[in-house]
Amino acid sequence: MVSNMNAKESKFRQAYWSEPVVFELGEEGRTGFKLPQIDDEVRKVIGPAVNFIPSTMRRQTSINLPQTSEVQVTRHFVRLSQMNYGVDSGFYPLGSCTMKYNPKINDLVASLGKLSEIHPYQDVSTVQGALEIMYRLQNWLAEITGMHQVTLQPAAGANGEFTGIQIIRAYHRLKGELEKRTEIIVPDSAHGSNPASAAMGGFNVITIPSNGKGCINMDALKEATSEKTAGLMLTNPNTLGLFEEDVGEIAETIHNAGGLLYYDGANLNAILGHVRPGDMGFDLVHTNMHKTFSTPHGGGGPGAGPVGVSEQLEEFLPVPTVEFDGEHYYLDYDRPQSIGKVKGFYGNFAVLVRAFTYILTMGAEGLSTAASISVLNSNYIASKLSKYYPLKPSLQQKPRKHEVVLSGEKLKQETGVTTLDVAKALLDNGIHAPTIYFPPIVEEALMIEPTESATKEDLDNFIQTMEEIVEKAHDSPQTLREAPTNTSRGRLDERKASHPKTLTLSWRMMLKKKEQNLI
Ligand SMILES: *Cc1c(COP(=O)(O)O)cnc(C)c1O
Numbered sequence: 421m422v423s424n425m426n427a428k429e430s431k432f433r434q435a436y437w438s439e440p441v442v443f444e445l446g447e448e449g450r451t452g453f454k455l456p457q458i459d460d461e462v463r464k465v466i467g468p469a470v471n472f473i474p475s476t477m478r479r480q481t482s483i484n485l486p487q488t489s490e491v492q493v494t495r496h497f498v499r500l501s502q503m504n505y506g507v508d509s510g511f512y513p514l515g516s517c518t519m520k521y522n523p524k525i526n527d528l529v530a531s532l533g534k535l536s537e538i539h540p541y542q543d544v545s546t547v548q549g550a551l552e553i554m555y556r557l558q559n560w561l562a563e564i565t566g567m568h569q570v571t572l573q574p575a576a577g578a579n580g581e582f583t584g585i586q587i588i589r590a591y592h593r594l595k596g597e598l599e600k601r602t603e604i605i606v607p608d609s610a611h612g613s614n615p616a617s618a619a620m621g622g623f624n625v626i627t628i629p630s631n632g633k634g635c636i637n638m639d640a641l642k643e644a645t646s647e648k649t650a651g652l653m654l655t656n657p658n659t660l661g662l663f664e665e666d667v668g669e670i671a672e673t674i675h676n677a678g679g680l681l682y683y684d685g686a687n688l689n690a691i692l693g694h695v696r697p698g699d700m701g702f703d704l705v706h707t708n709m710h711k712t713f714s715t716p717h718g719g720g721g722p723g724a725g726p727v728g729v730s731e732q733l734e735e736f737l738p739v740p741t742v743e744f745d746g747e748h749y750y751l752d753y754d755r756p757q758s759i760g761k762v763k764g765f766y767g768n769f770a771v772l773v774r775a776f777t778y779i780l781t782m783g784a785e786g787l788s789t790a791a792s793i794s795v796l797n798s799n800y801i802a803s804k805l806s807k808y809y810p811l812k813p814s815l816q817q818k819p820r821k822h823e824v825v826l827s828g829e830k831l832k833q834e835t836g837v838t839t840l841d842v843a844k845a846l847l848d849n850g851i852h853a854p855t856i857y858f859p860p861i862v863e864e865a866l867m868i869e870p871t872e873s874a875t876k877e878d879l880d881n882f883i884q885t886m887e888e889i890v891e892k893a894h895d896s897p898q899t900l901r902e903a904p905t906n907t908s909r910g911r912l913d914e915r916k917a918s919h920p921k922t923l924t925l926s927w928r929m930m931l932k933k934k935e936q937n938l939i
Contacts, residue, residue, distance in 0.1 A: 432850030435502035436908040441927045442496055446488035453490065503908040505852055506718070511878045515823045515855035515867025516611065516659055518687045518711035519718065525781060526714055526774035535773055540765040544750055551749035554742045554766065557776045558726070564787070565685060565705045566698020567728030571737045573767040577686040578613040580706030580725030581653070583738060584682050585621030586759040587704060587729060588651045590736040591680065594757065601650035601679070607636055609660060609859045614653040614684060623650055630861055632814040634660040642673055649679040656683065656700065657690050657821035659859045659867070661798060671701025680704065680733075686725075688712040689871065690795055690822035693788025703730045713775035724771040738762050793872035794822045797879060801868055802826075804883045808890045809866060822871070828864035837893035837900050839864040844911060845892070847904040849885045 458466065488496070506512070512519035530536065538547050558570040574580040585604070592598040604618035605626045615625040626644050631637040635658065652674045656664045664670065674681050683697035683705035689712050697705040709715050710723035717723055729737060739758045740751035751766075782790065802824040806816060809826035828839035843853035843866070855867040870879060892900055904910065916922045922939050924930045933939045 430848070430906050432848065432906055434505070434850075434907045435499070437499040437503060439496065439499050439503075442486045442488065442493065443484070443927065445492055445496060446486050448487060450487045450489055450492075452488055452493055505847075505907075507716070507873070510850050510852070511870075511874060511882055512852040513854050513868045513870050513874075513882065514852060515825070515869045516687060516858070517718075517855065518689050518708075518822075518869060518871055519852070520689070520711075520714060520871040521873035522714045522716045522774070523778065523781065526777045529777045530770040530773040536770065540769075545748075548749055550769065551742055551751075552744075553773060553776050554769075555744050555749055557772055557779070558742060560776075560779050561707065561726055562728055564688070564692065564696070565683075565707060565728045566696030566700075566702075567705060568698075568731040569734045569737060569741070570726050570728040571741065572724065572726045572772050573738045573761070573763045574706065574725040574727055575763045575768055576710070576723045577684075577706060577708045577725040578617060579762060580708075580727045581613055581617035581682070581684065582620060583725075583727045583759070583762045584704045584706060585617050585623070586762070587727075587733055587736040588680050588682065589621060590757065590759050591733060592650055597678070598650075601648060603644075603646075603648045604650055605641070605644050605652045605674075605679075607654065607658070609634070609658050609861055610653060610655060611659065611684060611686065614655075618653065633818070634658070634662050634815045634861070635664050636666060636670060638666055638669065638673075641670060645673055645677045645679070647677065649674065649677045651680040651682055651703075653682045653684060654702075655686075656697075657823075659823075660815065660825050660862070661690075661820040661823040662818055663690075663821055667700045675701070686711055687822065687869075689791055689869075692791040693784060694791055698728075698730065703733060704728070709771050709775040714778040715771045715774045722768040722771055724768045724775065726767075740766070742766070790872040791822070794870070795820070797870040797872065797874050798822055798824045798868065800879055801870060801883065805886055808887060811862065815862070823867060823869035825859065825862050826866045826868065827862050828866060831890060831893055832864055835893040835897050837889075837897050839866055841893075841897075841900040841903065842866065842886075842889055844903040845889045845900050846885060848906045850906075851882060851885060 507519050507521055535550065538550055544551065554572055558572060561570045562568065571583070574583045589598060592601045602624050603626050604623040605628060606614045606618060608627050608629050615627070618625050628640040628644050629637055652670070654664065654670070656667055658664060671681055680703040681701060683702040685697060685705045685707040688707050692712065704727060706725045706727045707713070708723060708725050710717035715723060735755065735757040736759050737755070738761055739755050740753045741755065743750055743752045779787065798820045802820050805826055808831070809828055810816065810830055811825065811827050828842055831842070832838050839856050843856050846853050857865055858867055859865060889900065902911065922933070924933055924939060930939070
Protein backbone atom coordinates (compact mmCIF):
# COMPACT_ATOMS: atom_id res chain seq x y z
CA MET A 421 0.00 0.00 0.00
CA VAL A 422 2.75 2.45 0.87
CA SER A 423 5.18 1.15 -1.69
CA ASN A 424 6.99 4.04 -3.19
CA MET A 425 9.78 3.09 -5.51
CA ASN A 426 10.00 6.54 -7.02
CA ALA A 427 10.10 8.44 -3.77
CA LYS A 428 13.43 10.05 -4.58
CA GLU A 429 12.29 11.46 -7.91
CA SER A 430 8.82 12.32 -6.73
CA LYS A 431 7.91 15.91 -5.92
CA PHE A 432 5.49 14.67 -3.34
CA ARG A 433 5.25 12.01 -0.73
CA GLN A 434 2.58 12.08 1.90
CA ALA A 435 3.32 11.16 5.50
CA TYR A 436 2.12 7.75 6.57
CA TRP A 437 1.68 6.69 10.18
CA SER A 438 0.46 3.33 11.28
CA GLU A 439 -1.71 5.14 13.79
CA PRO A 440 -4.08 3.29 16.12
CA VAL A 441 -7.46 4.85 16.90
CA VAL A 442 -7.46 7.03 19.99
CA PHE A 443 -9.42 4.42 21.97
CA GLU A 444 -6.50 2.03 21.62
CA LEU A 445 -4.05 4.57 23.03
CA GLY A 446 -3.36 5.44 26.64
CA GLU A 447 -3.70 3.69 29.93
CA GLU A 448 -6.13 3.52 32.81
CA GLY A 449 -5.81 6.63 34.95
CA ARG A 450 -3.64 8.63 32.55
CA THR A 451 -4.87 12.16 32.00
CA GLY A 452 -3.92 15.11 29.87
CA PHE A 453 -5.94 17.74 31.64
CA LYS A 454 -7.06 18.38 35.18
CA LEU A 455 -10.30 20.18 35.81
CA PRO A 456 -10.02 22.74 38.59
CA GLN A 457 -11.39 21.70 41.99
CA ILE A 458 -14.97 22.76 42.45
CA ASP A 459 -15.05 24.98 45.51
CA ASP A 460 -17.57 24.41 48.24
CA GLU A 461 -19.69 27.42 47.37
CA VAL A 462 -20.21 26.18 43.82
CA ARG A 463 -20.79 22.63 45.01
CA LYS A 464 -23.62 23.90 47.20
CA VAL A 465 -25.37 25.19 44.10
CA ILE A 466 -24.56 22.37 41.68
CA GLY A 467 -25.09 19.50 44.15
CA PRO A 468 -28.87 19.83 44.51
CA ALA A 469 -29.24 20.75 40.82
CA VAL A 470 -27.90 17.34 39.80
CA ASN A 471 -30.83 15.74 41.61
CA PHE A 472 -33.24 17.44 39.23
CA ILE A 473 -32.07 15.14 36.44
CA PRO A 474 -34.32 12.04 36.50
CA SER A 475 -32.38 8.92 37.42
CA THR A 476 -33.40 7.25 34.15
CA MET A 477 -31.58 9.99 32.30
CA ARG A 478 -28.41 9.78 34.38
CA ARG A 479 -25.47 7.79 33.08
CA GLN A 480 -25.03 4.50 34.95
CA THR A 481 -22.02 3.05 33.17
CA SER A 482 -18.63 4.37 32.22
CA ILE A 483 -18.47 6.01 28.80
CA ASN A 484 -15.00 4.62 28.21
CA LEU A 485 -13.27 7.81 27.20
CA PRO A 486 -9.69 7.40 26.01
CA GLN A 487 -7.24 8.02 28.85
CA THR A 488 -4.23 9.67 27.30
CA SER A 489 -1.60 12.24 28.21
CA GLU A 490 -1.54 15.59 26.45
CA VAL A 491 1.53 14.74 24.38
CA GLN A 492 -0.03 11.45 23.28
CA VAL A 493 -3.21 13.01 22.10
CA THR A 494 -1.39 15.91 20.41
CA ARG A 495 0.86 13.55 18.46
CA HIS A 496 -2.10 11.39 17.54
CA PHE A 497 -4.02 14.20 15.92
CA VAL A 498 -0.97 15.86 14.35
CA ARG A 499 -0.06 12.52 12.73
CA LEU A 500 -3.58 12.11 11.39
CA SER A 501 -3.48 15.69 10.05
CA GLN A 502 -0.24 14.89 8.22
CA MET A 503 -2.07 12.11 6.41
CA ASN A 504 -4.65 14.60 5.27
CA TYR A 505 -4.64 17.02 2.36
CA GLY A 506 -6.10 20.49 2.59
CA VAL A 507 -6.09 23.85 0.92
CA ASP A 508 -3.26 24.83 3.29
CA SER A 509 -1.13 21.94 1.91
CA GLY A 510 -1.42 22.62 -1.79
CA PHE A 511 -3.43 23.28 -4.94
CA TYR A 512 -7.04 22.16 -4.57
CA PRO A 513 -8.92 22.61 -7.88
CA LEU A 514 -12.14 20.84 -6.86
CA GLY A 515 -14.86 22.08 -9.23
CA SER A 516 -18.13 23.49 -7.88
CA CYS A 517 -16.56 23.74 -4.44
CA THR A 518 -14.47 26.93 -4.44
CA MET A 519 -11.62 25.60 -2.33
CA LYS A 520 -9.97 28.97 -1.93
CA TYR A 521 -7.38 29.84 0.67
CA ASN A 522 -9.01 31.03 3.89
CA PRO A 523 -7.04 33.88 5.43
CA LYS A 524 -6.09 33.13 9.03
CA ILE A 525 -7.34 36.50 10.24
CA ASN A 526 -10.90 35.19 9.76
CA ASP A 527 -10.26 32.47 12.36
CA LEU A 528 -8.56 34.93 14.65
CA VAL A 529 -11.53 37.27 14.68
CA ALA A 530 -14.08 34.43 14.98
CA SER A 531 -12.28 33.10 18.06
CA LEU A 532 -12.04 36.42 19.91
CA GLY A 533 -13.54 35.81 23.35
CA LYS A 534 -16.10 38.58 22.99
CA LEU A 535 -17.56 36.76 19.98
CA SER A 536 -16.94 33.12 20.82
CA GLU A 537 -18.02 33.20 24.47
CA ILE A 538 -21.45 34.74 24.10
CA HIS A 539 -24.63 32.70 24.37
CA PRO A 540 -27.66 32.85 22.10
CA TYR A 541 -29.96 33.12 25.12
CA GLN A 542 -28.25 36.32 26.33
CA ASP A 543 -30.39 39.42 26.39
CA VAL A 544 -30.10 41.31 23.11
CA SER A 545 -28.92 44.39 25.00
CA THR A 546 -25.73 42.47 25.90
CA VAL A 547 -24.94 41.27 22.35
CA GLN A 548 -25.38 44.45 20.34
CA GLY A 549 -21.96 44.00 18.70
CA ALA A 550 -22.79 40.50 17.50
CA LEU A 551 -26.11 41.68 16.09
CA GLU A 552 -24.39 44.59 14.36
CA ILE A 553 -22.04 42.15 12.65
CA MET A 554 -25.03 40.12 11.45
CA TYR A 555 -26.96 43.18 10.36
CA ARG A 556 -24.05 44.62 8.39
CA LEU A 557 -23.27 41.22 6.83
CA GLN A 558 -26.92 40.88 5.74
CA ASN A 559 -26.76 44.27 4.08
CA TRP A 560 -23.49 43.53 2.33
CA LEU A 561 -24.80 40.24 1.00
CA ALA A 562 -28.00 41.97 -0.15
CA GLU A 563 -25.88 44.50 -2.01
CA ILE A 564 -23.58 41.86 -3.51
CA THR A 565 -26.49 39.72 -4.75
CA GLY A 566 -28.85 42.57 -5.67
CA MET A 567 -31.52 41.39 -3.24
CA HIS A 568 -33.75 43.35 -0.89
CA GLN A 569 -33.28 41.43 2.37
CA VAL A 570 -31.15 38.49 3.55
CA THR A 571 -31.50 35.82 6.24
CA LEU A 572 -28.28 34.40 7.68
CA GLN A 573 -29.99 31.43 9.34
CA PRO A 574 -29.49 28.49 6.91
CA ALA A 575 -26.56 26.27 7.85
CA ALA A 576 -25.48 25.29 4.34
CA GLY A 577 -26.24 25.67 0.65
CA ALA A 578 -28.77 22.83 0.66
CA ASN A 579 -30.40 24.30 3.78
CA GLY A 580 -30.58 27.62 1.92
CA GLU A 581 -32.26 25.92 -1.02
CA PHE A 582 -34.74 24.30 1.36
CA THR A 583 -35.43 27.74 2.85
CA GLY A 584 -35.91 29.21 -0.64
CA ILE A 585 -38.29 26.44 -1.64
CA GLN A 586 -40.34 26.98 1.53
CA ILE A 587 -40.52 30.68 0.68
CA ILE A 588 -41.69 29.83 -2.86
CA ARG A 589 -44.40 27.63 -1.32
CA ALA A 590 -45.44 30.35 1.11
CA TYR A 591 -45.66 32.89 -1.72
CA HIS A 592 -47.92 30.71 -3.87
CA ARG A 593 -49.97 29.63 -0.84
CA LEU A 594 -50.70 33.25 0.09
CA LYS A 595 -51.84 33.88 -3.48
CA GLY A 596 -54.06 30.81 -3.27
CA GLU A 597 -52.17 29.10 -6.07
CA LEU A 598 -50.14 26.45 -4.28
CA GLU A 599 -52.57 23.68 -5.24
CA LYS A 600 -52.03 24.22 -8.93
CA ARG A 601 -48.33 25.22 -8.88
CA THR A 602 -46.79 21.83 -8.34
CA GLU A 603 -43.67 21.97 -10.49
CA ILE A 604 -40.12 23.28 -10.14
CA ILE A 605 -38.01 23.34 -13.30
CA VAL A 606 -34.33 22.37 -13.00
CA PRO A 607 -31.81 22.11 -15.86
CA ASP A 608 -29.94 18.83 -16.26
CA SER A 609 -26.61 20.51 -15.46
CA ALA A 610 -27.80 21.53 -11.96
CA HIS A 611 -26.10 20.59 -8.73
CA GLY A 612 -27.81 17.52 -7.27
CA SER A 613 -29.04 19.43 -4.25
CA ASN A 614 -31.40 21.52 -6.47
CA PRO A 615 -33.77 18.74 -7.52
CA ALA A 616 -33.43 17.20 -4.04
CA SER A 617 -34.51 20.44 -2.33
CA ALA A 618 -37.42 20.92 -4.72
CA ALA A 619 -38.57 17.35 -4.10
CA MET A 620 -38.19 17.73 -0.32
CA GLY A 621 -40.38 20.82 -0.57
CA GLY A 622 -43.12 18.67 -2.10
CA PHE A 623 -42.75 19.79 -5.73
CA ASN A 624 -42.47 17.67 -8.84
CA VAL A 625 -39.10 18.21 -10.46
CA ILE A 626 -39.17 18.89 -14.20
CA THR A 627 -35.70 18.38 -15.67
CA ILE A 628 -34.92 20.18 -18.91
CA PRO A 629 -32.00 19.25 -21.16
CA SER A 630 -29.15 21.58 -22.09
CA ASN A 631 -28.73 22.70 -25.68
CA GLY A 632 -25.72 21.65 -27.74
CA LYS A 633 -23.70 24.53 -26.29
CA GLY A 634 -24.16 23.49 -22.66
CA CYS A 635 -26.71 26.19 -21.79
CA ILE A 636 -30.46 26.13 -21.22
CA ASN A 637 -32.46 24.94 -24.19
CA MET A 638 -34.97 27.76 -24.58
CA ASP A 639 -37.45 25.66 -26.54
CA ALA A 640 -37.40 22.98 -23.86
CA LEU A 641 -37.81 25.64 -21.16
CA LYS A 642 -40.80 27.21 -22.88
CA GLU A 643 -42.38 23.83 -23.36
CA ALA A 644 -41.89 22.90 -19.70
CA THR A 645 -43.25 26.21 -18.39
CA SER A 646 -46.97 26.40 -17.65
CA GLU A 647 -49.47 27.52 -15.04
CA LYS A 648 -48.22 24.57 -12.98
CA THR A 649 -44.77 26.18 -12.71
CA ALA A 650 -43.93 27.28 -9.17
CA GLY A 651 -40.39 28.28 -10.07
CA LEU A 652 -37.06 27.60 -11.74
CA MET A 653 -33.75 26.85 -10.00
CA LEU A 654 -30.69 27.96 -11.92
CA THR A 655 -26.93 28.30 -11.47
CA ASN A 656 -25.41 31.06 -13.57
CA PRO A 657 -22.64 30.63 -14.60
CA ASN A 658 -23.76 27.02 -14.83
CA THR A 659 -21.78 23.98 -13.75
CA LEU A 660 -19.97 23.95 -17.10
CA GLY A 661 -18.56 27.37 -16.16
CA LEU A 662 -20.70 29.00 -18.88
CA PHE A 663 -22.75 32.15 -18.44
CA GLU A 664 -26.39 31.68 -19.47
CA GLU A 665 -26.67 34.54 -21.91
CA ASP A 666 -30.40 34.04 -22.36
CA VAL A 667 -30.98 34.72 -18.66
CA GLY A 668 -33.14 37.77 -19.41
CA GLU A 669 -35.44 35.75 -21.62
CA ILE A 670 -35.41 32.88 -19.13
CA ALA A 671 -36.55 35.23 -16.34
CA GLU A 672 -39.27 36.69 -18.52
CA THR A 673 -40.56 33.24 -19.49
CA ILE A 674 -40.85 32.11 -15.87
CA HIS A 675 -42.27 35.40 -14.55
CA ASN A 676 -44.86 35.61 -17.32
CA ALA A 677 -46.08 32.17 -16.26
CA GLY A 678 -46.37 33.35 -12.62
CA GLY A 679 -43.33 31.44 -11.34
CA LEU A 680 -40.34 32.58 -9.28
CA LEU A 681 -36.63 32.39 -10.12
CA TYR A 682 -34.23 30.84 -7.63
CA TYR A 683 -30.50 31.48 -8.09
CA ASP A 684 -28.11 28.84 -6.75
CA GLY A 685 -25.22 31.10 -5.78
CA ALA A 686 -23.21 28.55 -3.80
CA ASN A 687 -20.27 29.64 -5.91
CA LEU A 688 -20.48 33.35 -6.48
CA ASN A 689 -16.80 33.62 -7.26
CA ALA A 690 -17.21 34.26 -10.98
CA ILE A 691 -19.54 37.22 -10.66
CA LEU A 692 -18.67 38.96 -7.35
CA GLY A 693 -18.75 42.68 -8.00
CA HIS A 694 -19.45 42.18 -11.74
CA VAL A 695 -23.10 41.15 -12.09
CA ARG A 696 -25.85 40.52 -9.57
CA PRO A 697 -28.53 37.81 -9.56
CA GLY A 698 -31.11 40.46 -8.61
CA ASP A 699 -30.29 42.43 -11.76
CA MET A 700 -30.60 39.24 -13.85
CA GLY A 701 -34.21 38.94 -12.66
CA PHE A 702 -33.90 36.42 -9.84
CA ASP A 703 -36.29 36.55 -6.88
CA LEU A 704 -34.29 34.41 -4.44
CA VAL A 705 -30.64 33.51 -4.06
CA HIS A 706 -28.52 31.55 -1.63
CA THR A 707 -24.79 31.88 -1.34
CA ASN A 708 -22.34 29.68 0.55
CA MET A 709 -20.14 31.40 3.11
CA HIS A 710 -18.06 28.21 3.18
CA LYS A 711 -17.24 28.49 -0.51
CA THR A 712 -17.22 32.05 -1.82
CA PHE A 713 -16.76 33.82 1.51
CA SER A 714 -13.81 31.92 2.83
CA THR A 715 -14.78 29.60 5.65
CA PRO A 716 -12.82 26.34 5.58
CA HIS A 717 -14.95 23.44 4.39
CA GLY A 718 -14.75 19.93 3.11
CA GLY A 719 -15.12 18.10 6.40
CA GLY A 720 -18.87 18.43 6.49
CA GLY A 721 -19.29 21.77 8.20
CA PRO A 722 -20.13 23.99 9.89
CA GLY A 723 -21.12 26.30 7.09
CA ALA A 724 -23.69 28.96 6.30
CA GLY A 725 -25.99 29.45 3.32
CA PRO A 726 -27.65 32.86 3.68
CA VAL A 727 -30.69 33.46 1.47
CA GLY A 728 -31.55 36.79 -0.13
CA VAL A 729 -35.00 37.65 -1.43
CA SER A 730 -36.68 40.38 -3.44
CA GLU A 731 -38.98 42.87 -1.74
CA GLN A 732 -42.19 40.96 -2.46
CA LEU A 733 -40.81 37.88 -0.62
CA GLU A 734 -39.43 39.63 2.44
CA GLU A 735 -42.42 38.84 4.66
CA PHE A 736 -41.78 35.09 4.30
CA LEU A 737 -38.19 35.09 5.63
CA PRO A 738 -37.40 32.84 8.62
CA VAL A 739 -37.76 34.31 12.12
CA PRO A 740 -36.17 36.08 13.79
CA THR A 741 -34.84 38.69 11.41
CA VAL A 742 -32.04 40.94 12.66
CA GLU A 743 -33.19 44.57 12.58
CA PHE A 744 -31.90 48.04 13.52
CA ASP A 745 -34.14 50.87 14.72
CA GLY A 746 -31.51 53.56 14.25
CA GLU A 747 -30.23 53.13 17.78
CA HIS A 748 -30.41 49.47 18.78
CA TYR A 749 -30.19 46.14 17.05
CA TYR A 750 -33.01 43.71 17.81
CA LEU A 751 -34.52 40.39 16.79
CA ASP A 752 -37.94 40.51 15.16
CA TYR A 753 -40.17 37.48 15.75
CA ASP A 754 -43.40 39.26 14.94
CA ARG A 755 -43.73 38.21 11.30
CA PRO A 756 -47.01 36.39 10.68
CA GLN A 757 -46.18 35.23 7.13
CA SER A 758 -42.75 33.86 8.08
CA ILE A 759 -41.94 30.27 7.10
CA GLY A 760 -40.66 29.83 10.69
CA LYS A 761 -37.23 28.64 11.68
CA VAL A 762 -34.87 26.61 9.48
CA LYS A 763 -31.99 26.32 11.95
CA GLY A 764 -31.44 26.67 15.70
CA PHE A 765 -31.01 30.23 16.96
CA TYR A 766 -29.60 32.58 14.28
CA GLY A 767 -27.35 30.37 12.16
CA ASN A 768 -23.71 29.38 12.53
CA PHE A 769 -22.45 32.60 14.01
CA ALA A 770 -18.69 31.87 13.84
CA VAL A 771 -18.99 31.18 10.10
CA LEU A 772 -20.80 34.48 9.66
CA VAL A 773 -18.02 36.30 11.53
CA ARG A 774 -15.47 34.77 9.14
CA ALA A 775 -17.48 35.96 6.12
CA PHE A 776 -17.83 39.41 7.70
CA THR A 777 -14.06 39.60 8.25
CA TYR A 778 -13.37 38.39 4.72
CA ILE A 779 -15.61 41.00 3.10
CA LEU A 780 -14.27 43.73 5.39
CA THR A 781 -10.62 42.92 4.64
CA MET A 782 -11.21 42.49 0.89
CA GLY A 783 -13.40 45.53 0.33
CA ALA A 784 -15.65 45.88 -2.71
CA GLU A 785 -12.72 46.27 -5.05
CA GLY A 786 -10.92 43.26 -3.58
CA LEU A 787 -13.95 41.04 -4.09
CA SER A 788 -14.36 42.06 -7.69
CA THR A 789 -10.62 41.54 -8.34
CA ALA A 790 -10.87 38.07 -6.77
CA ALA A 791 -13.64 37.25 -9.26
CA SER A 792 -11.60 38.52 -12.21
CA ILE A 793 -8.54 36.50 -11.19
CA SER A 794 -10.57 33.34 -10.64
CA VAL A 795 -12.01 33.67 -14.16
CA LEU A 796 -8.59 34.43 -15.65
CA ASN A 797 -7.10 31.37 -13.92
CA SER A 798 -9.73 28.99 -15.24
CA ASN A 799 -9.41 30.33 -18.78
CA TYR A 800 -5.64 29.95 -18.59
CA ILE A 801 -6.07 26.28 -17.70
CA ALA A 802 -8.69 25.84 -20.44
CA SER A 803 -6.41 27.36 -23.07
CA LYS A 804 -3.47 25.13 -22.15
CA LEU A 805 -5.25 21.83 -21.53
CA SER A 806 -8.14 21.76 -24.01
CA LYS A 807 -6.04 20.08 -26.67
CA TYR A 808 -5.26 17.14 -24.38
CA TYR A 809 -8.68 16.86 -22.74
CA PRO A 810 -11.02 18.28 -25.41
CA LEU A 811 -14.72 18.84 -25.01
CA LYS A 812 -17.13 18.31 -27.88
CA PRO A 813 -16.50 21.17 -30.36
CA SER A 814 -19.88 22.80 -29.62
CA LEU A 815 -18.93 23.20 -25.95
CA GLN A 816 -15.49 24.68 -26.61
CA GLN A 817 -16.41 28.02 -28.03
CA LYS A 818 -17.08 30.36 -25.19
CA PRO A 819 -14.73 31.71 -22.57
CA ARG A 820 -15.17 30.06 -19.19
CA LYS A 821 -16.12 31.70 -15.96
CA HIS A 822 -14.64 30.57 -12.63
CA GLU A 823 -14.39 26.91 -13.57
CA VAL A 824 -13.65 24.83 -16.61
CA VAL A 825 -14.89 21.39 -17.56
CA LEU A 826 -12.58 19.16 -19.61
CA SER A 827 -13.15 15.65 -20.91
CA GLY A 828 -10.96 12.56 -20.64
CA GLU A 829 -12.97 10.85 -23.40
CA LYS A 830 -10.24 11.16 -26.05
CA LEU A 831 -7.55 9.90 -23.64
CA LYS A 832 -9.71 6.94 -22.69
CA GLN A 833 -10.31 6.01 -26.32
CA GLU A 834 -6.62 6.24 -27.16
CA THR A 835 -5.08 4.63 -24.08
CA GLY A 836 -7.78 3.06 -21.91
CA VAL A 837 -6.81 5.45 -19.10
CA THR A 838 -9.95 6.88 -17.49
CA THR A 839 -10.72 10.17 -15.80
CA LEU A 840 -10.64 8.31 -12.48
CA ASP A 841 -7.04 7.23 -13.25
CA VAL A 842 -6.09 10.82 -14.11
CA ALA A 843 -7.55 12.05 -10.81
CA LYS A 844 -5.60 9.43 -8.86
CA ALA A 845 -2.39 10.26 -10.73
CA LEU A 846 -2.78 13.91 -9.71
CA LEU A 847 -2.81 12.87 -6.05
CA ASP A 848 0.60 11.29 -6.56
CA ASN A 849 1.87 14.71 -7.55
CA GLY A 850 0.61 16.52 -4.46
CA ILE A 851 -2.41 18.00 -6.24
CA HIS A 852 -5.96 17.44 -5.06
CA ALA A 853 -8.15 15.84 -7.72
CA PRO A 854 -10.71 17.97 -9.56
CA THR A 855 -14.38 17.02 -9.37
CA ILE A 856 -14.83 14.09 -11.73
CA TYR A 857 -17.75 12.62 -13.70
CA PHE A 858 -19.72 15.83 -13.07
CA PRO A 859 -21.63 17.41 -14.70
CA PRO A 860 -23.05 14.18 -16.15
CA ILE A 861 -23.70 15.83 -19.52
CA VAL A 862 -19.95 15.56 -20.29
CA GLU A 863 -18.35 12.14 -20.84
CA GLU A 864 -15.33 11.44 -18.56
CA ALA A 865 -15.71 14.93 -17.13
CA LEU A 866 -13.00 16.73 -15.16
CA MET A 867 -14.36 19.86 -13.49
CA ILE A 868 -11.59 22.22 -12.49
CA GLU A 869 -11.96 25.33 -10.34
CA PRO A 870 -8.57 26.90 -9.63
CA THR A 871 -9.93 29.92 -7.67
CA GLU A 872 -8.12 33.22 -7.27
CA SER A 873 -5.78 31.71 -4.64
CA ALA A 874 -3.71 29.83 -7.24
CA THR A 875 -0.45 31.46 -8.24
CA LYS A 876 0.89 31.31 -11.79
CA GLU A 877 3.36 28.68 -10.52
CA ASP A 878 0.51 26.56 -9.12
CA LEU A 879 -1.30 26.73 -12.45
CA ASP A 880 1.81 25.93 -14.51
CA ASN A 881 2.67 23.02 -12.24
CA PHE A 882 -0.88 21.68 -12.60
CA ILE A 883 -0.84 22.10 -16.38
CA GLN A 884 2.56 20.41 -16.68
CA THR A 885 1.40 17.53 -14.47
CA MET A 886 -1.75 17.06 -16.58
CA GLU A 887 0.44 16.95 -19.70
CA GLU A 888 2.81 14.43 -18.12
CA ILE A 889 -0.16 12.23 -17.25
CA VAL A 890 -1.17 12.19 -20.93
CA GLU A 891 2.37 11.15 -21.88
CA LYS A 892 2.39 8.45 -19.24
CA ALA A 893 -1.02 7.22 -20.39
CA HIS A 894 0.51 6.54 -23.81
CA ASP A 895 3.82 5.09 -22.52
CA SER A 896 2.82 3.07 -19.48
CA PRO A 897 -0.94 3.14 -18.81
CA GLN A 898 -0.64 0.41 -16.20
CA THR A 899 1.23 2.69 -13.76
CA LEU A 900 -1.69 5.13 -13.87
CA ARG A 901 -4.17 2.40 -13.11
CA GLU A 902 -2.24 1.69 -9.91
CA ALA A 903 -2.03 5.32 -8.79
CA PRO A 904 -1.80 6.74 -6.21
CA THR A 905 1.30 5.26 -4.64
CA ASN A 906 2.80 8.38 -2.99
CA THR A 907 -0.17 9.05 -0.71
CA SER A 908 -0.72 7.61 2.76
CA ARG A 909 -3.47 5.42 1.34
CA GLY A 910 -3.27 3.66 -2.01
CA ARG A 911 -6.19 3.25 -4.39
CA LEU A 912 -9.35 2.47 -2.47
CA ASP A 913 -11.96 0.02 -3.60
CA GLU A 914 -14.84 2.45 -4.22
CA ARG A 915 -17.36 -0.37 -4.49
CA LYS A 916 -16.45 -1.68 -1.04
CA ALA A 917 -16.84 1.76 0.49
CA SER A 918 -20.49 1.96 -0.52
CA HIS A 919 -21.70 -1.64 -0.45
CA PRO A 920 -24.04 -2.18 2.51
CA LYS A 921 -22.13 -5.31 3.55
CA THR A 922 -18.78 -3.59 3.69
CA LEU A 923 -19.76 0.01 4.42
CA THR A 924 -18.11 0.76 7.76
CA LEU A 925 -18.93 3.98 9.51
CA SER A 926 -17.20 3.66 12.87
CA TRP A 927 -14.35 1.91 14.59
CA ARG A 928 -16.74 -0.23 16.66
CA MET A 929 -18.58 -1.22 13.47
CA MET A 930 -15.23 -2.17 11.94
CA LEU A 931 -14.39 -4.43 14.90
CA LYS A 932 -17.75 -6.15 14.56
CA LYS A 933 -17.44 -6.64 10.81
CA LYS A 934 -13.92 -7.97 11.20
CA GLU A 935 -15.20 -10.47 13.73
CA GLN A 936 -17.79 -11.64 11.21
CA ASN A 937 -15.15 -11.78 8.47
CA LEU A 938 -17.11 -9.29 6.37
CA ILE A 939 -14.12 -7.05 5.81
C1 LIG B 1 -21.95 23.14 -2.93
C2 LIG B 1 -23.09 23.46 -3.76
C3 LIG B 1 -24.40 23.36 -3.23
C4 LIG B 1 -24.71 22.80 -1.86
O1 LIG B 1 -24.09 23.46 -0.79
P1 LIG B 1 -23.86 22.71 0.61
O2 LIG B 1 -23.36 23.77 1.51
O3 LIG B 1 -22.88 21.63 0.35
O4 LIG B 1 -25.17 22.17 1.05
C5 LIG B 1 -25.45 23.73 -4.05
N1 LIG B 1 -25.23 24.15 -5.31
C6 LIG B 1 -23.99 24.26 -5.85
C7 LIG B 1 -23.83 24.75 -7.26
C8 LIG B 1 -22.88 23.91 -5.09
O5 LIG B 1 -21.66 23.99 -5.62
